[in-house]
Amino acid sequence: MIRVAVLGCGRIGRMHAANIAAHPRAALSMVHDVHAPAADAVAAEHGVPTGSADDAFGPGIDAVLVATATETHADFIERAVAAGTPILCEKPIDLDPARVARCAEAIAGASVPVQIGFNRRFDPGHRAARDALRAGEIGDLQQVVITSRDPAMPPRVYYAAAGGLMRDMTIHDFDLARFMLGAEPVEIFAVAGRRTDPALMAELNDHDSAMVVMRTADGVQCHINNARCAVYGYDQRVELLGDAGMLVSGNRKPHEMRRYTAAQSEAAAPYEFFFVERYAEAFRAQLDAFFDSIETGAAVQAGFEDGHCALLLAEAAYRSLREGRMVRVEEVTQ
Ligand SMILES: NC(=O)c1ccc[n+]([C@@H]2O[C@H](COP(=O)([O-])OP(=O)(O)OC[C@H]3O[C@@H](n4cnc5c(N)ncnc54)[C@H](O)[C@@H]3O)[C@@H](O)[C@H]2O)c1
The missing domain is CATH 3.30.360.10 (Dihydrodipicolinate Reductase; domain 2)
Structure with missing residues (x-):
């Protein structure tokens, strides 16, 4: 089982957490949100612990899904790559192309899967x-x-x-x-x-x-x-x-x-009504592809360069x- 931490328990993080919890090849192992009640609610729903961002990049976690506010994405991508932790990060990587370029430099040559949440491809x-x-x-x-x-x-x-x-x-x-x-x-x-x-x-x-x-x-x-x-x-x-x-x-x-x-x-x-319902299968298939990349080393199907x-x-x-x-x-x- 791939042990996954979800960072960001808002509108879309809640949905990702539920999909991971239901996934046959993954375990939702931890959730984190700077707004503690948001993390507590998702943790209670799935009977998993809350933790810090540091915990997410520590032992016991095999992959992170980042569904935090956009301004935090590039930092989390750099952190995941430095820790060797595969990351599926929501779009966009950042609002500022210069920040995305710096992030690209920081993670250049990394072999750890970095997938961007372009769910519609799936x-x-x-x-x-x-x-x-x-x-x-x-x-x-x-x-x-x-x-x-x-x-x-x-x-x-x-x-x-x-x-x-x-x-x-x-x-x-x-x-x-x-x-x-x-x-x-x-x-x-x-x-x-x-x-x-x-x-x-x-x-x-x-x-x-x-x-x-x-x-x-x-x-x-x-x-x-x-x-x-x-x-x-x-x-x-x-x-x-x-x-x-x-x-x-x-x-x-x-x-x-x-x-x-x-x-x-x-x-x-x-x-x-909206993306959670219309793209329900796509969000699950996006996870399947991410887990395939982790397990087989296959290239991610929506990568950092696509986000850039x-x-x-x-x-x-x-x-x-x-x-x-x-x-x-x-x-x-x-
Ligand atoms: N793929 C899609 O179709 C899709 C749909 C909706 C949102 N998104 C993207 O997902 C991201 C989240 O969107 P949302 O609508 O769920 O927003 P939201 O505001 O509902 O949730 C974001 C959560 O992240 C938390 N957070 C913010 N900074 C944090 C940090 N540094 N560490 C931990 N937690 C932090 C907030 O407290 C909040 O609970 C955005 O980047 C958005 O663009 C993608």
Whole structure:
């Protein structure tokens, strides 16, 4: 059994702790949070001890899952690598590309698995689409279209730590785009808006909707559209267009029952509410892959470099927003 410590027992840390506790190849061995009641609640739920961050990198722990606030991730990655402890760390690595570059230097050459929490790569539908693409089922890839809309605006307190729509939310889609494209975007153009809560977004200098267009060196196009508030639910779709067909990985509903009445046809249940529900299988598969890397030495499937590249795309998107022009990704270096 792989003995895992979970650092950060907030919204997503609680979910990761439950998945680890239920995993056949792992044991949830310890939880830690600077906010003691959060750690106590998760510890009580699973009958495991709380401990300090030092304990997590000490004897008796084989791997750590970091689900703390974003500003702590790079420090924990460096600490894990120095201790030789495999780490699965939530996205993003940091909000500042310079800090990520320093972290990259600090961990260069390390053989310990460092996986970043890009869970969407592990969604069965998204993964099947990517596998079918790579198997040649739709011929040459021409376009990737990613729709990612949250069901509701997060509470006001969320935005400051999140670091802006592109670094917090679109970063998942930048990673998914790279995963699907199998090539680096070289150019990017972004527009963003304040449509749902203009006053709050202006005050926080943030955005609640965005559209991004990217192009690879081979001319493959990618479009990402984001909104913080889609009243009909969490909207997660990926479309791949090739010269021999199209692949679509669509939304999920809790069940497939449909209503037909005099007033409606094909009326269905709302989509799964948010990421915990929609990506439940993906979060579990992400853990499977992490444990495979620990046990077999296989390369991680979403690594530090992926986290770095996705953040640089977010930086390039912000530059495009500021300057109102197409930006070459190589203009953003760090
Ligand atoms: N992969 C995804 O889909 C996904 C979804 C949500 C959040 N996240 C990421 O996960 C991270 C946590 O997000 P959340 O929504 O769970 O936030 P949260 O605020 O609900 O939880 C974070 C927890 O970390 C604790 N914490 C902060 N600093 C700490 C430290 N130095 N040591 C120990 N504990 C510390 C806080 O007390 C809090 O309980 C963020 O980086 C976020 O971007 C990823």
